Amino acid sequence: xxxxxxxxxxxxxxxxxxxxxxxxxxxxxxxxxxxxxxxxxxxxxxxxxxxxxxxxxxxxxxxxxxxxxxxxxxxxxxxxxxxxxxxxxxxxxxxxxxxxxxxxxxxxxxxxxxxxxxxxxxxxxxxxxxxxxxxxxxxxxxxxxxxxxxxxxxxxxxxxxxxxxxxxxxxxxxxxxx
Numbered sequence: 001x002x003x004x005x006x007x008x009x010x011x012x013x014x015x016x017x018x019x020x021x022x023x024x025x026x027x028x029x030x031x032x033x034x035x036x037x038x039x040x041x042x043x044x045x046x047x048x049x050x051x052x053x054x055x056x057x058x059x060x061x062x063x064x065x066x067x068x069x070x071x072x073x074x075x076x077x078x079x080x081x082x083x084x085x086x087x088x089x090x091x092x093x094x095x096x097x098x099x100x101x102x103x104x105x106x107x108x109x110x111x112x113x114x115x116x117x118x119x120x121x122x123x124x125x126x127x128x129x130x131x132x133x134x135x136x137x138x139x140x141x142x143x144x145x146x147x148x149x150x151x152x153x154x155x156x157x158x159x160x161x162x163x164x165x166x167x168x169x170x171x172x173x174x175x176x177x178x
Contacts, residue, residue: 009067010100010112014060018099019053019163022114023156025093026051026073029116033091044085047078049121050129051157052166058152062165070103070113071095073156074148076133077118078125085120087144092116119144129155130166137167 030048034041053061054074060066077085095111103113123132137149153167 004069004104006067008104009069011060011064011067012100013064014053014057014068016163019061019154019156021095021097022053022071022073023051023159023162025095025114026075026116026156029091029093030075030118033089040086043080043083044077044120047080047120047125049076049078049123049127049132050155050161051075052129052133053154053156054148055151058154061154062152068100068112070115072115072117075116075118076129077120078127078132079120079122085118087117087119090115090117129158130161130164133166134169138169 034045052058052074053071055072056066057068057071060068079085092106093114093116094106094109095114097111100112102109102111106113119136121127121132121136123135133153136145137153140146140149149167151167152165155161155164155166
């Protein structure tokens with residue numbers, strides 16, 4: 001939870017182009033991580049379900065009222081039974097465009113801070129990313145799931161689902177998960 005007040009937030013609208021930029025930042029980061037850590041690539045490169053904008057910025061995308069302190073971008077994986085995804089990995093990147101100003105804690109950045117995180121979900125490769133995320137959030141078994149369920153989740157990838165609201169779950173999606 002951020003302690004940044006309204007003066008430290010941007011209230012500019014997040015557009016589809018901004019979501020595409022976040023998706024590209026996440027994809028570039030993951031590619032770089034896998035290049036530097038081939039052991040992780042071998043276990044997770046083919047287990048990516050999708051990427052999503054989460055928490056306050058996702059809520060701001062939906063309602064335009066929360067303001068943006070930073071962008072929390074999560075990549076979700078189908079859990080590898082041999083090894084869980086390294087959930088403590090938290091990479092920080094620069095949005096790189098000054099449209100939203102800079103984050104209070106990163107005055108040297110050109111744009112807002114982007115936090116890049118990941119979680120492995122207990123699903124099979126090929127599971128629908130929206131369904132997998134909703135089930136994980138509804139179960140609320142982890143602190144991460146509980147925190148993310150308190151705000152919105154908006155898909156960044158796969159590309160054909162850019163901007164799709166996963167959480168709060170649309171009514172038809174809720175009935176599909178029951």
